[in-house]
Amino acid sequence: MNRRSDCPISCALDLIGDRWTLIVLRDLLFFNKTRFDEFLESPEHISTSVLTDRLHKLERAGLIEKTPYSSHRLRMTYSPTEKGKTLAPVLNEIVCWARQNIEDTVMYG
Amino acid sequence: MNRRSDCPISCALDLIGDRWTLIVLRDLLFFNKTRFDEFLESPEHISTSVLTDRLHKLERAGLIEKTPYSSHRLRMTYSPTEKGKTLAPVLNEIVCWARQNIEDTVMYG
DNA sequence: CGGGATCCGTCTTGATACTG
DNA sequence: CAGTATCAAGACGGATCCCG
Numbered sequence: 001m002n003r004r005s006d007c008p009i010s011c012a013l014d015l016i017g018d019r020w021t022l023i024v025l026r027d028l029l030f031f032n033k034t035r036f037d038e039f040l041e042s043p044e045h046i047s048t049s050v051l052t053d054r055l056h057k058l059e060r061a062g063l064i065e066k067t068p069y070s071s072h073r074l075r076m077t078y079s080p081t082e083k084g085k086t087l088a089p090v091l092n093e094i095v096c097w098a099r100q101n102i103e104d105t106v107m108y109g
Numbered sequence: 110m111n112r113r114s115d116c117p118i119s120c121a122l123d124l125i126g127d128r129w130t131l132i133v134l135r136d137l138l139f140f141n142k143t144r145f146d147e148f149l150e151s152p153e154h155i156s157t158s159v160l161t162d163r164l165h166k167l168e169r170a171g172l173i174e175k176t177p178y179s180s181h182r183l184r185m186t187y188s189p190t191e192k193g194k195t196l197a198p199v200l201n202e203i204v205c206w207a208r209q210n211i212e213d214t215v216m217y218g
Numbered sequence: 219c220g221g222g223a224t225c226c227g228t229c230t231t232g233a234t235a236c237t238g
Numbered sequence: 239c240a241g242t243a244t245c246a247a248g249a250c251g252g253a254t255c256c257c258g
Contacts, residue, residue: 006215007217044113053232074239076240089205090203091118094118095117105117107116108114144221156250158224
């Protein structure tokens with residue numbers, strides 16, 4: 001995805017400006033989810049193809065890293081990098097805003 | 110667009126989670142742009158159809174309002190409502206994050 | 219003529235079925 | 239369980255059209 005301009009908002013949106021990326025980061029940062037199927041269980045029902053794509057994108061951007069676990073079968077766990085954790089304040093600000101400006105929102109679960 | 114869950118992040122993303130909505134709000138809140146053609150001039154080059162769509166969406170959400178100006182011809186100016194202005198902290202947080210985590214970003218212009 | 223809506227081809231995103 | 243392949247649906251960009 002090519003950068004549209006040098007504006008920080010524009011650059012950030014090139015990376016996180018879609019309907020799913022911040023949902024995945026929410027699950028990583030706030031709910032400590034780590035495995036593929038855990039992300040699939042969230043109430044927004046992300047599809048497998050989108051989840052695969054967003055995990056790759058976040059990995060390439062250096063916001064998350066994946067490490068294999070389990071001895072024989074290939075299983076991955078995903079976790080936020082230090083850089084990924086710096087997005088928490090952005091998420092928090094969005095939560096604050098939504099709570100005050102969108103009716104009937106709760107943190108799910 | 111139907112709400113995917115009651116999570117505030119998800120709800121917010123249903124409204125502002127795309128590549129253009131926050132660009133328009135940036136122009137409204139930080140650069141005080143008000144007219145259709147002013148938004149078109151931004152370096153990200155939004156197309157007229159997308160701009161029309163986003164302005165309608167933001168108006169329906171109560172984040173901006175349009176008022177006619179000019180005596181005879183029908184011209185509109187767009188301005189953020191009080192509710193729209195409450196998104197400024199979210200934008201600021203994104204700017205902070207991008208400045209520290211994405212290389213070579215400046216506020217354009 | 220200038221503001222903005224509509225149409226259409228293309229590219230991107232998403233849902234589902236399926237595989238290692 | 240963790241993805242990939244396939245195909246459908248939607249978003250985008252640009253041109254054009256329409257109205258005041």
